[in-house]
Amino acid sequence: MLxxxxxxxxxxxxxxxxxxxxxxNLRNAGDPVKHAExxxxxxxxxxxxxxxxxxxxxxxTIIDIVKKTAQAISIPFTxxxxxxxxxxxxxxxxxxxxxxxxxxxxVKNSSLIYHAAKKFGSQCIVVAIDxxxxxxxxxxxxxxGKTPTELDAVQWARQVESFGAGEILxxxxxxxxxxxxxxxxxxxxxxxxxxxPVIASGGAGxxxxxxxxxxxxxxxxxLMASLLHFKILTIPRIKKYLQQNGICIRI
Amino acid sequence: xxxxxxYGAGNIFSVINSIKKTGKKSKVISKPENINITHIILxxxxxxxxxxxxxxxxxxxxxxxxxxxxxxxxxxICLGLQMFFEKSQEGLLNGLCFFKGENLKFSDTLKxxxxxxxxxxxxxxxRADILKDIPEKSFFYFAHSYYPVSVxxxxxxxxxxxxxxxxxxxxxxxxxxxxFHPEKSSDSGQKIIENFVNLK
Numbered sequence: 001m002l003x004x005x006x007x008x009x010x011x012x013x014x015x016x017x018x019x020x021x022x023x024x025n026l027r028n029a030g031d032p033v034k035h036a037e038x039x040x041x042x043x044x045x046x047x048x049x050x051x052x053x054x055x056x057x058x059x060x061t062i063i064d065i066v067k068k069t070a071q072a073i074s075i076p077f078t079x080x081x082x083x084x085x086x087x088x089x090x091x092x093x094x095x096x097x098x099x100x101x102x103x104x105x106x107v108k109n110s111s112l113i114y115h116a117a118k119k120f121g122s123q124c125i126v127v128a129i130d131x132x133x134x135x136x137x138x139x140x141x142x143x144x145g146k147t148p149t150e151l152d153a154v155q156w157a158r159q160v161e162s163f164g165a166g167e168i169l170x171x172x173x174x175x176x177x178x179x180x181x182x183x184x185x186x187x188x189x190x191x192x193x194x195x196x197p198v199i200a201s202g203g204a205g206x207x208x209x210x211x212x213x214x215x216x217x218x219x220x221x222x223l224m225a226s227l228l229h230f231k232i233l234t235i236p237r238i239k240k241y242l243q244q245n246g247i248c249i250r251i
Numbered sequence: 252x253x254x255x256x257x258y259g260a261g262n263i264f265s266v267i268n269s270i271k272k273t274g275k276k277s278k279v280i281s282k283p284e285n286i287n288i289t290h291i292i293l294x295x296x297x298x299x300x301x302x303x304x305x306x307x308x309x310x311x312x313x314x315x316x317x318x319x320x321x322x323x324x325x326x327x328i329c330l331g332l333q334m335f336f337e338k339s340q341e342g343l344l345n346g347l348c349f350f351k352g353e354n355l356k357f358s359d360t361l362k363x364x365x366x367x368x369x370x371x372x373x374x375x376x377x378r379a380d381i382l383k384d385i386p387e388k389s390f391f392y393f394a395h396s397y398y399p400v401s402v403x404x405x406x407x408x409x410x411x412x413x414x415x416x417x418x419x420x421x422x423x424x425x426x427x428x429x430x431f432h433p434e435k436s437s438d439s440g441q442k443i444i445e446n447f448v449n450l451k
Contacts, residue, residue, distance in 0.1 A: 002363075002413060003370040003390060040437070045370055070264050076392060076435045096264035098394075098435065121297035123366050123394040166366050166394075197364040220364055250370040250390040 001248040004214050005045035005221035006235055007199060008228050010035050012081075013052050015061035021229050033068045039228070040073040042235040045250060047073070048101070048169075048223060051081030052144070063095050070096025078126055080169075084109075089116050093124060101169055103128040104142040107149055107156075110163060117164025126199075127165040129153055131186055132173040138186055145173045153186065154193050161194045168198045169223065175203030179227065182209055187217030199223050207233065207241045214247055253277040253448055254288035256315070256331075258295075258305040265434040266294050266328070269444045283314035290448055291315070291323055294434075295330030299354065299397070300342030302330050312347060319349060324425045324450045326381075332421065332428030333399055341397050349426045351402035361414035366396045371411050373431070379408035379422045381429075383446050389439040391419075391431035398430065425450075 011018045016030035021038060028034040036047045047069075053059045059082050069077060079092050080101030089100050106113055106127045117125045130145045131138040131153035138153035157168055170190055172183035182203045191198045197220035200213045204224040213219045227233050243249045253270050257263050257279045270277040270292075278286065293315065295302050306312040319325055327335050334346045339354035357365045372388040398417040401407055409420030411430070419430040427447065433440035 001371065002367065002393075005369050067264075071268050074265065074269065074435060074437050074441060076394075076432075093262055094264070096262060096268075098262060098265075118298075122396065123296060123368065167368060195359065195365050197366070197368050220369065 003045070003248045003250040004219070004242065005199075006043070006238055006249075007046045007048055007221050007223045008039045008044050008235070009048040009050060009201070009223050009225045011050050011052050011225065012062065012065065014058045015053075015065065018052070019226060019229055021231070032065045033072050036069045036077065037072050039235065040075050043239055043251070044075065044235055045221070046075060047077040049077065049079045049081075050101075051079065053082065056082070063091060066092055066095040066097050080126070080128055086112070086115060086119060089120065093120060099124040099126050099167070101126040101128045103130065106160060107140065107142050107151065110159070113160055113163040113165055117166070122164050122166035125165050126167045126169050127160040128169040128171065129156060129160070129190075130171045130173050133183070133186070138189075141173055145171075145176075154189055157190045157194050161196050165196060167196055168194065169201060170198055171201040172203060176201070177226075178203055179205030181205060182213035182217060182219075182222075184212055184217045187213055187219050191218040197221065205232075207238060210238060211242060211245050211247070214242070252286070252288045254280045254286065254291045256291060256293045256311060257281045258302065258309060258311055262296065263294050265432075266292055269434040269441060270448065272441060273445050273448050275448045280311075281309065283310045288318075289323060290450065291318055291325045292447075293325060293327045293331035293334070295328065295334065296394070297330060298341060299330065299333060299339040299346075300344045302334055303342070303344040303346065306334075315347060319426060322425055324447065325427065326447045327426075327428040328434070329395055329430060329432055332430055333397060335421075335426060335428050336399055336401075339397060350399075350406065350421060350423060350428070352400050354397040354399050356397050357413070363414050366394055367398075367413045368394050370436075371413065371431075373409040373411055373419050375409055377408040377422075379420070379427075380450055381422055381427050381443060381446050382408060382420065385439060385442055385446075391429075391433065391436040391440060393419075393431045395430060399428070
């Protein structure tokens with residue numbers, strides 16, 4: 001059976017992990033490659049790097065990180081943040097990234113999804129959707145959740161699937177950072193409306209939250225950041241719990 | 252020397268790296284050349300016709316056929332394996348025709364997410380050399396929307412279940428194919444790579 005995936009997300013700024021694990025060895029503090037290695041050894045099923053560098057110049061450091069990560073770990077990893085063109089995608093994939101994730105550009109220039117999927121294959125094109133609850137349904141936000149769009153999240157999810165996206169990384173803006181649980185209703189609604197896998201993100205605070213979004217939200221994978229970085233939970237603990245609750249997990 | 256075929260379809264970085272870990276030497280081959288190799292890896296992601304087209308453009312299709320005839324071991328990964336078959340529902344072009352059969356798309360009626368993406372288990376049907384020391388039901392990383400249907404059932408060494416059972420490890424003489432990505436499948440995947448480069 002296909003296992004549900006546990007995916008740590010690392011925010012990288014100017015080549016350094018922000019809000020990362022507190023390694024005892026200071027030399028490793030902030031090193032994205034060391035973080036990826038650590039989570040891989042813990043049993044992570046994939047890793048996501050989100051590059052939040054503010055400038056194009058600073059963003060170039062991610063290529064070097066990708067190359068080193070590809071040598072250090074042998075599980076898939078995704079890179080997102082600031083990707084604007086086929087050339088950007090090509091550079092990341094050629095450096096060893098397995099998938100790329102696009103968000104703002106997917107909305108502003110949705111033909112990029114189509115062309116990228118055609119050129120590189122759907123399996124490596126992830127579209128990230130940041131959604132916020134409104135009166136009825138959910139609204140898509142771009143530019144790190146700062147700018148609202150007129151898109152309805154469910155409609156947009158269906159559209160990106162039809163353009164060739166291979167996966168949706170779905171973040172609830174309302175739940176993100178609260179540690180009060182994923183937006184189950186949102187995850188369920190999107191999962192029901194697309195055939196591609198949905199990765200749930202935003203709000204993980206406990207083991208039950210993870211189980212709920214998998215069972216009730218029908219998520220294919222769960223993404224988390226601070227929960228792991230601050231060692232509130234560990235991947236082995238999460239996997240054991242999910243397995244005990246009847247979820248297929250790679251151990 | 253392990254030859255890694257580069258025909259412009261996807262990430263060969265991880266494959267190169269996984270060979271490095273076995274202690275063997277590898278060389279990336281982008282066009283037919285007279286080179287002393289014992290094993291060949293055909294990686295690949297993306298669409299079937301694109302892959303075949305790129306191989307034809309560079310003459311790599313004929314090169315591979317010659318190498319196979321010479322008895323060199325060849326490992327197809329994901330699209331690489333699919334191209335070993337005669338055709339695919341994904342395109343119109345003929346494959347390399349090492350194996351009889353075709354690739355079909357996962358049906359919408361399965362009610363399962365497509366692509367089949369993530370870690371799934373391999374049930375061992377036949378203890379082929381490529382599966383040496385691989386425990387039953389080991390997890391490997393998959394990322395595909397099409398699956399191979401082999402006419403010759405006796406060449407299927409491993410199967411995987413996703414709504415139904417499909418061939419995930421196929422082996423016929425010196426030609427081996429895996430639907431998953433061993434180069435992305437942590438320790439179990441590295442073992443497959445090791446088994447392959449040590450085939451004699």
